[in-house]
Each structure stands twice: as structure tokens, then as C-alpha cells.
């Protein structure tokens with residue numbers, strides 16, 4: 001069992017920025033970075049699934065998502081952050097130090113690590129359609145973030161799946177770039193707020209495919225070239241020739257291991273107060289795991305910085 005002053009769970013922009021700042025404050029943080037998954041062969045959060053990033057300040061030519069994450073990781077290591085490639089499976093937080101159990105430990109009776117302060121940066125994941133080649137086409141026509149990728153679809157015919165506020169917001173944003181935007185919704189009425197509905201109905205570039213679900217993604221040279229839609233009422237199938245598909249059917253925060261331990265909102269996002277403080281003294285949360293509004297790499301990185309500063313001050317106050 002290893003004891004650390006600070007452990008950070010999660011290795012996206014929030015976790016790695018918290019690692020850079022706590023490492024530079026001589027707190028020798030350890031990042032439990034997760035492990036390879038079905039969608040990515042390396043930990044590093046949602047940006048590992050992104051291709052080009054053009055809106056992260058400081059990179060006028062843009063850079064690839066995995067490259068940005070590798071840079072952040074190297075920057076944190078330069079100042080002394082260490083990494084454990086494992087998933088946290090359980091955290092005991094009713095007494096101090098906090099105890100963490102991980103997926104790779106042999107002896108499950110003893111925690112793998114203990115720490116004085118814990119930063120939760122486990123992020124959120126976009127809900128997906130679970131179609132056969134969906135993962136391979138992410139970054140090659142399929143996207144979950146219009147703000148990040150809309151620019152690449154200038155002059156193209158694209159579609160958005162979903163009937164909530166996110167889908168309509170994404171669709172409205174995408175009309176700035178796309179030739180046409182089809183909103184595909186599985187029912188004949190929207191879940192989105194009235195004001196968003198009004199805006200979408202008024203927009204000349206937006207059309208609706210009601211009572212439709214996407215059943216197949218077609219690719220040409222490994223890039224999306226069209227989709228098959230099935231009518232939920234008649235079961236009739238049609239093809240839509242779109243080169244972009246934005247999936248906006250909601251997000252789910254990665255908070256399962258903290259359920260019942262940290263205060264969360266109805267959707268499972270960790271509630272933070274007074275900066276990045278959670279309901280347990282000594283535990284801090286940053287990035288998408290506590291943010292269902294902005295969800296950008298730069299805002300996650302910003303809140304990772306806040307968590308590091310909050311931790312440093314909290315540790316000082318304890319000694």
C-alpha cells in the first residue's frame with residue numbers, strides 16, 4: 001500500500017491539469033489514469049477519441065486530441081506527477097486517510113493507495129447509439145460535440161440525433177457551417193424546451209425526420225457517407241446521404257463508484273461548492289464529472305487548476 005498526499009482519479013484535461021498544478025506545488029500527486037477500454041487503447045478521457053482540436057488556446061494550427069493529452073501528461077511528469085494505470089473500483093472516505101482500491105491489485109483486503117486529499121476527475125461519457133461501426137467512425141464523420149467539430153462540416157449535409165435541448169442546440173450551432181441539418185428524433189414531439197423548439201422550427205437549414213432511428217452507418221474509405229433510418233411507426237427504412245452525424249442523446253457522468261458517498265444531482269453529476277469542494281471534506285471534483293453545461297477541454301482544464309489550488313490550500317489548513 002502506498003500513501004500519497006494527493007491522488008487524482010482520471011486523466012482527461014481536468015485530471016492532468018490538476019496534476020500539473022499539484023506537482024508544481026511539490027505535492028507529488030499520483031494520477032490513477034484508468035485503463036484501456038473498448039473505445040480507446042489508452043486512458044486519457046474523451047479527447048483520446050477526438051481527431052483535430054482547433055479551439056484549445058495556444059495552438060494556432062490546432063492539434064490532435066491524443067497529442068494534447070500526451071503533452072499534458074508529459075508536462076505533469078516533468079514536475080514529478082506519477083501514474084498508475086488502473087481503474088479505481090472503491091473509495092473509503094469515512095475516515096482519513098482516504099483508501100482507494102484498484103482493478104489491478106492482487107490483495108483486495110488492503111487498499112492499493114491511501115491519500116490525504118482526493119481529486120475526482122473521472123469525466124462523463126456521451127451516450128451513444130451502439131451501432132456496429134460507430135466507435136471507428138468517431139472523428140471520421142461521427143461526433144458528439146458540435147462546438148468541437150462543427151467547423152469541419154462546412155457546406156456539408158449533416159444530421160443530429162436526439163430531441164432534447166442538446167440536440168437542438170447542436171443543430172442550431174451547426175447551421176453556421178453546414179448546408180443542411182436534419183434532426184432525427186425517435187418520436188413525433190420534442191423533449192427540448194419551447195424556446196429551443198421555436199428557434200429550430202424557424203431555422204431554414206433545419207428539417208426534421210420524425211419517428212426515426214438510425215440503424216446503420218455507411219462509410220466510404222472509412223469516413224461516414226450515409227445512414228439508414230428506420231421509421232418507428234411503419235418500420236420502413238430509408239437512406240439519408242449525410243457526411244456528418246452528431247449524436248446528442250445525453251451524457252452520463254462516470255460517478256458509479258461515488259454513488260451514496262458524494263452528494264450528486266439527479267443526473268448523477270457531483271455537486272461542488274465553494275470552488276471544487278464536494279460534500280466530503282478533503283475530496284474535490286473537477287471537469288465534466290461536475291459540469292453538465294460547458295463540457296469543453298479548456299473549461300475542464302480550468303476547473304482542474306481550481307481543484308489543485310483548492311487542495312493546496314486545504315492541505316495547508318490541515319497542518
Ligand code: NAP
Pocket residue numbers: 128129161162163164165166167169186187190191192193213248249250251292
Ligand atoms: P435529454 O434531455 O435527456 O434528451 C435526450 C434526447 O435523446 C431525448 O429526446 C431522447 O428521446 C433521445 N434519446 C435518448 N436515447 C436515445 C436513443 N438511444 N436513440 C435515439 N434517441 C435517443 O438530454 P440533453 O438534450 O443532453 O439534455 C440534458 C439536460 O441538459 C436537460 O435537462 C436539458 O434541458 C439541459 N440542456 C439545456 C440546454 C439549454 O438550456 N440551452 C442545452 C443543453 C442541455 P426521447 O425524448 O424520446 O426520450
